[in-house]
Amino acid sequence: MKNAETTVAKLSEVALRRWSMIAPGDRILIGASGGKDSTTLAYDLAVKRRWWPDRFEFLALHVETDVGEPQDRAPLEALFRDWGVPFASIRVPVIGRLKPGERMNCYWCSTQRRTELIRYALAEGFHKIALGHHLDDIVETLLMNMLHKGEISTMPPVVRYSKYPLAVIRPLALCEERQIEAFAREKGFASVTCTCGYDGASRRKEVRAKIEALTGGSSELKRNLFRSMSRVNAEYLA
């Protein structure tokens, strides 16, 4: 195993164990966008399935939309075939579903795609939806929620739906983006990232720059931000 691969594998193992993400017999649906994060996640789960103490099954589901340039799915399918990652794909007309007068935005698109993942999971008997969000995403959402919603909250590593027999898990919660990038480079796969150019992407870029300013690029300080979420000292808050 190479360097970046080991790092990602270990950090995902810690997350899977710390938050008890996998139960025996779980059927896990991976939201596979074609980007580096979920592609890394698919690889990681494919390797882990071979030795993980609890048996589990998984499927990478690509939700194709009518937003942005059409993507060529062939390279992703070839990669997944190589890695032994079962793959399926569905098409959702995200723009087509807008009501007259409504404008396209990132929130709408991601809500629609999430809804389709849930629907597919329920229909096909999956227990978990695994998403590729990493530590930087989680810290960014924390800061965005504090700054824009005035609330301390984020995307947690595990969320159990109350309405459905389903949970969302984020096995890469402890991986930094740079570690995932290093893995993608090491493994030599080109990612097909979101190219839509809507507002959410630019807002995330802005927050990314803010976290850079906050931490001065230090991983330790960024990890402290992450760690602070599990250490809320209610007596010492306003």
Add this chain to the structure above:
Amino acid sequence: MKNAETTVAKLSEVALRRWSMIAPGDRILIGASGGKDSTTLAYDLAVKRRWWPDRFEFLALHVETDVGEPQDRAPLEALFRDWGVPFASIRVPVIGRLKPGERMNCYWCSTQRRTELIRYALAEGFHKIALGHHLDDIVETLLMNMLHKGEISTMPPVVRYSKYPLAVIRPLALCEERQIEAFAREKGFASVTCTCGYDGASRRKEVRAKIEALTGGSSELKRNLFRSMSRVNAEYLA
């Protein structure tokens, strides 16, 4: 009443009420450093004492140290005499109390001064210690604790000591620094701020720049950071 004075008076009234900072018959000791914050606080409490529904007494206590240039207390005393602020002063050899080989730092100095305030309050029968920390201080401490301690905590508007029959109150918790500065300019008092040049001051300056980068100077975003502390969504944390 002028503009900045009204702003500070109203925000401090909201804080005093929201966190029930004053009880009938309270004797309040103000930690008066000579800086703009605690000087503003002393003025504000002097005005409020004349009409506040609950009767209270107060005294501004200046804790002089052997750190930095000796300060001329005369201008501060004259100001307080003008405003009807009862004033006292004690001297604490902060450097003199260092054990051999120990180096002076901001943490030591502020701990020593705090200890003296508590000792004085207990000896003289005060119920509250009022400090001049403002919203920027509280948000800065939140970010510093997240970044450096990996913990979500800050200086709260009210802290009750478990060991003593004493509470710390921060009536300016809802005032931004710029509002206090505007008041100081409006009122025309020059502040005798800390001139010690130790490390803590520079670290605080650094965090101040980081918050500037985070909020882009927007008061709304800074107030959202403050507000987030009272809205911790534990279900959506890592």
